[in-house]
Amino acid sequence: MFKKLRNKIVGINMLTTTIVLVVAFSTIYFTVSNSEKNRPMPKQTINTTVIFDDGSGTTFSDEVHKHIAEDRKENLNTLLSSLIITGICIEVLILLLSIYLAEQSIKPVKETYEAQKQFIANASHEIKTPLAVIQANLEAADIKDNEWVDNAMKKAEELAELNGQLLALARVDANANESKKTEIILSDFVKDLISPLKPQMEKKSIKCKLKTETNRTLTLDSAAFRQILNILLDNAIKYSDKKIDINVSAHEIVVKNDGTTIEKEKLPHLFERFYQVDKTKNGVGLGLAIAHEVAEKNGWKLSADSDKKSTSFILKF
Numbered sequence: 001m002f003k004k005l006r007n008k009i010v011g012i013n014m015l016t017t018t019i020v021l022v023v024a025f026s027t028i029y030f031t032v033s034n035s036e037k038n039r040p041m042p043k044q045t046i047n048t049t050v051i052f053d054d055g056s057g058t059t060f061s062d063e064v065h066k067h068i069a070e071d072r073k074e075n076l077n078t079l080l081s082s083l084i085i086t087g088i089c090i091e092v093l094i095l096l097l098s099i100y101l102a103e104q105s106i107k108p109v110k111e112t113y114e115a116q117k118q119f120i121a122n123a124s125h126e127i128k129t130p131l132a133v134i135q136a137n138l139e140a141a142d143i144k145d146n147e148w149v150d151n152a153m154k155k156a157e158e159l160a161e162l163n164g165q166l167l168a169l170a171r172v173d174a175n176a177n178e179s180k181k182t183e184i185i186l187s188d189f190v191k192d193l194i195s196p197l198k199p200q201m202e203k204k205s206i207k208c209k210l211k212t213e214t215n216r217t218l219t220l221d222s223a224a225f226r227q228i229l230n231i232l233l234d235n236a237i238k239y240s241d242k243k244i245d246i247n248v249s250a251h252e253i254v255v256k257n258d259g260t261t262i263e264k265e266k267l268p269h270l271f272e273r274f275y276q277v278d279k280t281k282n283g284v285g286l287g288l289a290i291a292h293e294v295a296e297k298n299g300w301k302l303s304a305d306s307d308k309k310s311t312s313f314i315l316k317f
Helices: 002-038 060-140 147-174 186-203 222-239 264-269 287-297
Strands: 049-051 057-059 181-185 207-212 217-221 243-248 252-258 301-306 310-316
Touching: 002 060, 060 147, 147 287, 181 186, 181 222, 186 207, 186 222, 186 243, 217 222, 222 243, 222 252, 222 287, 222 310, 264 301, 287 301
Parallel strands: 207 243
Antiparallel strands: 049 057, 181 217, 243 252, 252 310, 301 310
């Protein structure tokens, strides 16, 4: 993230500098060039004719004018070369200076971001233990058909889910350069992911249709791949009314659920942290943001599309 920001700052500085130098140096060159072209030749007081052995001849003044014109042309070429070399030197200097200044300007933001990320990770770890104790005690209370206990259990589960998402978010940044690649058979991998989710689908009377068009074997970060697909499937179950369609092809997986329509102008915001289209649903808007960041870090592309009665998430790899 910060590397992209630094590159943008440097790129803007270099583009601005290049435009200024081209305009300035072009103005200098054309001004000098026009001045040289319009400057009158010196008046010759001597007009001697030279006769060569072959009978041809030339005047001394013509030779002087010719040499002056050549000198002026050579001077213009020298000026052009000097301007080009000077421009390159200035560009290199500006590039080094831009990189240094960009790093210095980003440094405080980066330090704040790192501190925030560390705080989220530490806080999530600290919350995890007492939350697990609360859930265990509620389960052990053995109080059946009690509305207050059921409400407390429900909210504890929601809090546990949020805490898990915060931990996942912290791990995405912490493990940015860590990737363990393994071989998977794509169709089998997706089937194994769907199987544990069937009770949730049955509870909501959702029918899941899986269509596989490939038996391709992939070598990738299977943990990251599983994390993205689990988020997409969980999201589909949460917002689906009756059915979920999963299409698996050689280079992409499409997870489509009915029951929701997202306006086109809102689609680009789906992968922003804490963004929610429907605030009445459980969750805080972290799942899709995590999936998108994990996809980017692995060189994959995650996008969304929506029509009249359905929403699709497309993972390209």
